[in-house]
Amino acid sequence: MNEYLKKVLNGVREKNLYEPEYLQAVEEVLTSIEPVINQHPEYEKIALLERMIEPERIVIFRVPYVMDNGQTVVHRGYRVQFSSLIGPYKGGLRFHPSVNQSIIKFLGFEQIFKNALTGLPIGGGKGGSDFDPKGKSDDEIMRFCQSFMTELQRHIGQDIDIPAGDIGVGEREIGYLFGQYKRIKDIYEGGVLTGKGLSYGGSLVRKEATGFGLIYFMREMLAENKQSLAGKTVTISGAGNVAIYACQKALEYGANVVAMSDSKGCIYDKNGIDLNLIKQIKEVERGRIFEYLKKHPKAEYIECNGEVSPIWEIKTDIALPCATQNEVTLNAAKRLAENGAIAVGEGANMPCTKEAAEYLINNGILLAPSKAANAGGVAISAVEMSQNSMRYYLSFDEVDKKLNEIMTNIFKSCKSAANQYNLGNNYTAGANIAAFNKLAQAMIAQGIV
Ligand code: NDP
Ligand code: 2IT
Secondary structure, three states, X not given: OOHHHHHHHHXXXXXXXXXXXXXXXXXXXXXXXXXXXXXXXXXXXXOHHHHHHOOOEEEEEEEEEEOOOOOEEEEEEEEEEEEOOOOOEEEXXXXXXXXXXXXXXXXXXXXXXXHHHHOOXXXXXXXXXXOOOOOOOHHHHHHHHHHHHHHHOOOOEOOXXXXXXXXXXXXXXXXXXXXXXXXXXXXXXXXXXXXXXXXXXXXXXXXXXXXXXXXXXXXXXXXXXXXXXXXXXXXXXXXXXXXXXXXXXXXXXXXXXXXXXXXXXXXXXXXXXXXXXXXXXXXXXXXXXXXXXXXXXXXXXXXXOOOOOHHXXXXXXXXXXXXXOOOEOHHHHHHHHHOOOOEEEOOOOOXXXXXXXXXXXXXXXXXXXXXXXXXXXXXXHHHHHHHHHHOOOOOHHHHHHHHHHHHHHXXXXXXXXXXXXXXXXXXXXXXXXXXXXXXXXXXXXXXXX
16 A cells, blocks of 8 residues: 555554544545555645644534423534635534534545535535434424534634534524524524525525435436436435435436335335325424334334344345445445345445445445535535525526536546546545545645645
8 A cells, every 4th residue: 555645544543543433434535545646645745635634623512401301411512624625614413312523523524525526615514413303392402402503603604614404403403503593693694504494595405405416426327337217126224304305306217216214124115115104204293214104004114123224135226325324334235236236325424334335346336425426415505505695596496407417517527537547437436536636736725724
């Protein structure tokens, strides 16, 4: 391995021993850009890689709130402002009990590359809390969001850092966060958060953008390899924002989606998933996916017993992991291959372990990498910001057309970087290289900062 890369990798391992997800994300990127680093020995003297992997700033704060029963609970809040190289810090907030510094840093690191691929002027950031919104009342969610924003407002702004949603943070949470920001700052700063409701500054298609974008990318990747979505069997993990709209667009393209899941188990409906019912259960009632059986008793519910979702056992042509990191393990990848899958599209961030991703690529299964394939959400967040600046709204079709163009361009960037370095259809390396080259140029232009 390249000596400079080896030195940087050893350094990052030593410094971040207890941050496995962050290490995984950094190692994945650095090892895949080796052909570029080999061509640029001058990067070592200016510590280009060391600067790229070190967050500009991390803010950690206390978030107390009072539950409905009167009990006060304290959570930990985070915002990692990773890189302002090509635009203000931009990235979502995740509310989930598993949130820790490693997870927020890995997400922030990935976000820099993803945002670079969109071609839009947005840097990288991520934040969140170990708060679990599940089972909480609306009042509890509101009080938590208000407390979270009371601290976060010191660090963000429409030209500084623009948070949005991620796991556990959707339109409801963004509304409460926005209201509290506006109250404290006493200013209507429309572009300070994205994923807003349509009545106060949100953009059409933002809700659908990540899922739709994933399918647009998949369409391009399949077409390049003489395939299409029509008539294909599809399984989708998760039943949240990304999964639901990936399902909707896959159905529009004539695919047959047979399974979706949540953290407790998966629904297998051979006749095709009833998406309206999934929306009702998840978006309206905030319920569990097994409730699907009440209306469709012939569908199968498979409970999740271990770490790995049973959904990857189901025979499928195309698998779309849209729940969380490392949900597709090496064993899951092997099962997908045995069952004849032709493609995997990463809707979630880093859903395949390193071993799983390598196995899929080495066994000829097309892999749409998360940094590229799920960039539609943040891309339309940037389009939401530009509408807020213009004080003007675009129509659904205008934004959707933009999303389609952006995803098509992202696929082209991944393909051409992969071609340039003779990497075949390793679009994962292609995405990393395309984004890295853009970031490296900007870093060199801006001097040692
Ligand atoms: P949601 O909160 O809307 O949905 C998350 C879904 O994933 C739920 O079905 C949830 O099940 C499941 N899930 C979450 N954590 C776990 C876990 N640890 N194990 C198993 N299942 C889990 O989130 P999103 O749809 O917004 O996000 C899904 C993924 O997509 C994340 O990786 C996120 O980072 C990524 N992403 C999101 C974007 C966006 O715009 N929202 C943009 C780009 C990427 P349960 O309800 O049981 O917890
Ligand atoms: O991972 C992601 O790209 C997101 N959660 C969306 C970020 C955003 O700012 O819209």
